[in-house]
Amino acid sequence: HLGSNYFTGKIPETFASLTSLKEFRISDNNFTGQIPDFIFRNWTNLEEIYMEGSGLSGPIPSINATLLNLTYIIISDLNGAETNFTQPLIDASLPKLDRLMLRSCNLIGEIPASFGTFTSIKILDLSFNRLSGKIRDELSNLDFEYLFLNGNNFNGSVPQWILETREKVDLSYNNFTNTGVSDCRQNSVNLFSSIARVNNTGIVPCLTSQITCPSEPLHFVHINCGGRKITVNGITYEADFGQAGTSTFYRSITNWAFSSTGTFLSDDRPDDVLDLESRQLSSNGGNELYTDARVSPSSLTYYAFCLANATYNVSLHFAEIQFTNGETYSSLGRRMFDIYIQGEREKQDFNIVVAAGGAGLSRVERFNANVTDGTLEIHFRWAGKGTTSLPERSIYGPLISGISIFNPVFKPGYKPPSKSGSGPLPKKVDRISTAAMAGIVAGATFATFLIVGIFWWNCCYKLDDEISDVLFGDEFQNGMELRKFSLVQIAKMTNNFKGEKLGEGGFGVVYKGYLRDLDTYVAVKRISKASKQGIKEYASEVKIISRSRHKNLVKLIGQCHEKGELILVYEFMANGSLDSHLFKGKTLLTWEVRFKIVQDLASALFYLHEEGDHCVLHRDIKASNIMLDSSFNAKLGDFGLARLVDHAKASQTTHLAGTMGYLAPECVSSGKASKESDVYSFGVVALEIACGRRSIEPKYEESQASLVAWVWSAYGSQRLPDVADPELCMNFDAKQMECLLMVGLWCVHPDQHLRPSIRQTIQVFNFEAPLPKLPGTR
Structure with missing residues (x-):
């Protein structure tokens, strides 16, 4: 028994002599190489073989020798070459299998007719392969209890x-042309998504005759997996506490369903219990959402339908x-x-305990999901990794506590602006008064238009040409994927710039808009015409963000430069900027949210500094440029001061830019910015998040006015815990707080050469590296 270790390398050839x-x-190792032929050739006394997630590669060697005692062949998740199943994989007598x-x-090919002779098989699992063809009638001779195809x-x-069997059969996710029934389940046979969908779009065929979507599509789903209906933080989570089985399809009374597959091999229970309750969490007053969970031996899929087409925030709640x-x-x-x-696989070998920092602790994994056909699928699958019998048998497989799917731009009761415009109808005007006024107005208007028109033509069109020269040269066009909006379209989005203002400053004004064709809210940034610096910032933002794709960067949807206007259209961030929560009392951010925001920001900065073709220096990282979506995922925005540079020159480039309080000291003295100066600004934001204080607070006495100096002084006098935001009332993870302050x-x-790279900060945040050792004084 060598399972659940970290063995590497090939299986030694000397093992061939282990004939007894x-x-x-x-299982659960990191071996390399192919499965040795001698296993089924030399080991004639073999009774059980377990190779789940071993790291080995195919093909599976043929079994040509008679193995009278072999009862279990359990192999999963092989790398490498295919195994042709049509050529008999087993060409021998295995009477006890x-x-x-x-x-x-x-596995590829078809199941051969000769397979029907293995009448001793009780569990046959050939799932998640590429087997094809028809299922032969000869397989009806099998005396199986569980059949997973x-x-x-x-x-x-x-x-x-x-269809007539009473045994457990799973045929989900196949390409049948006809299932013979109009439901996703027949007796104990799971038929979910078993019929091929045209272009793989739309609601699965087995549901189309069972449901009728409402005229107004739905925008959210909240599920308490394995538990009863509850309300947490004002959100109602639907019940999901029904008993599941080895080949289960369950459809809720609303707009979601789940499919669960597999059987736990290591216990003797007749039915697997797939919903759990933690008395430990319940008795300790833990969040109700995490006291229950649904678990599956192999594969668990949650499927939402009748959704509006949009980009959704998906929050998956876990607690071990x-x-x-x-x-x-x-x-x-x-x-x-x-x-x-x-x-799309978003997480491989996800470990709840590692992600949450311990058993019994909650962890929320957040994702964005594009819905284009009204459906959204979340799939959890066990790939043979991890233990299977600790602390007792059959403790393994996917486990999920809660699911929250939400369209961040949805607002109940909202009606987009009508095409005819808005505002009160004009009052009736006396015909004589109108006629009398018409001549006066016409003359004045003509003269005004003549003067303004000459000025407008000279300035605005010249400005448009200048912008086009910057934006649409050959070098810039390469890789640009943005919508080009007309000024008329922008006016419709913003009700002619009379809609809600999201922000205002020296750069201009940001309006809340509505983009009809995408049925979504947007943020429309109208850049000030005050100076030509606006052109450079506009061009920089379009140029850099159009090349950047990352979940923690604010998405730029499109732009408009027409008639002297400079306008950018972004995704709408429902919770506004970080500074509005930290310093303006919008909401009190919990510690979990704060620590996640710092991790999100580090992820964005790592992408900008390390992962692109060029290094991007943001040069203006600060709390007001960090935006929060409806699930408080953080996204870095405002690239007006950002610059693209070669990776080799990223530590010695560009001119001074940024905001006082966030500027690195070497930037002020030398006038140059670098990756290290971006890291400095990131550190200031990290300290602001931990302390709940601005980088510079004139209201405090001189020794405390600078946040950086104040925190460093506390560290030097071994009073670091005292700087934690008092608004948190000590409701934070002490280890994470220390980590955040030390990394900040x-x-x-003060020495830029002694600052970490953003990669190093991420390693410390993930507790993959020790805390830094810093001097007691600056």
Whole structure:
């Protein structure tokens, strides 16, 4: 038994001589190379083989020898070459074979008719492969209890013998042309998404005859996975506490469903219990959302439908409630699984305990998901990694406590501005008065238009040409993917610039707008005409953001430069800027939200500094330029002062720009910005988040006016915990608070060469590296 270790390398050839071996278990390791042929050739006494998530590669060697005692063949998640299943994989007598599980093993071809002779098999799992063709009638000879053929490419009609069986069968996610029924389930057969969808769009066929979407599409889904209906922080989470089984499809009474697949192999319970309740969390007054969870042995999919097409915020709530903390036997387990959103793997080998910082602690993983056909799919899958029998048998597989899906631009009761405009109807005017006034007005208007028109033509069109020269040269056009809006379209979005103002400053005004064709709110930034510096900032912002794609950068949707106007259209950020919460009392940000904001900002800055073709120096990182969406995910915005530079020159470039209080001291003295100066600004923001104070506060005495100097002084006198934001009332993770303050001080080190890279800060935030050692004084 070598399972759940960190073994690497190939299986030694000397193992071929272990002819008396009865059990071979190497699951959850990091081996390399192919499965050795000698396993099924030399080990004639073999009874059980477990290779789930071992790291080994295919193909699976053929079994040609008679293995009289072999009962379990359990192999999953192979890398490398395919195994052709049409050529008999098993060409020998295996009279005691009880469980054959070849899940996610790159199997191709059809199931041969000869497979029907293995009548001793009780569990047959060939899920998540690329098997194709029709399911042969010869398989009806199998005396199985569980049959998992989900996640393949089987076609034709579902055989009648499967529809009539009372055993557990899962045929979800296949390409059948006809299932023979109009539902997603028949007896104990799971048929969810078993029919091929045209272009893989729209509601799955098995649901189309069962539901009728409302005329007004839906904009949110909240599910208390494994629990009853609850309300948390004003949000009502629907109940999801029904018993699931090995091949389950369940549809709620609203607009979501789930499909659960697999069976726990290590216990003798007749039915797997797939919803859990943590008495420990309940008794300790824990958040109700995390006291229950749904767990699955192999694959769990939540499916939302009848949604409005939009970009959604997806929040997945986790808490490990089957393990404990400390150094007890119950703390040794390790759960790992993959997370897919809309078919794309977002997290591999996700470990709740590691992500949350311990068992029983909550963790929210946030994602953005584009819905284009009214449906959204969230899939959790176990890929053979992690322990399976600690602290007791069958503790493994995906576990989820709650799901929140929300369209951030949705506002109940909102009606977009009408095409005919808005405002009161004009009053009736006396015909004589109108006629008399017409001549006067016409003459004055003509003279005014003549003068203004000459000035406008000379200034505005000249300005448009100047902008075009900056923006639309050959070098800039390469890679630009932005919508070009007309001024008329912008006026409609903003009710002719009379709508709600989101912000105002020296740059101009930001309005809340409504983009009809996307059915979404937007932020419309109308840049001031006060100086030509506006042209440079506008060009810089368009140039840089159009090349940048990252979840923690504010998305630029389009732009308009017409008739002297400079306008940018961004995604709408429902919770405004960070400074409005920290310093203006909009809301009190919890510690969990604050620490996540810093991590989001670090992720954005790492992308700008390290991951693009060029290094992007933002040069104006500050709390007012950090925007928060409806789920308080942080996104860095305002790239008006940003510059693209070569990576090799990123530490010695560009002229002075930025905001006092966030500027690195070397910027002030030398007039130059660099990656290190961006890191300094990041450090100031980190300290602001931890302390709840502005970088410069004139109301305090001189020794405390500078946040950086004040925090460093507290650190030098071993009073660092005293600087934590008093508004938090000590409701924070002390270890995370210390981490944030120390990283903040590291980033604002007066010697730019002793500051960390943004990569190093991320490692410390993730507790993958130790806290820095800093001098007691600056």
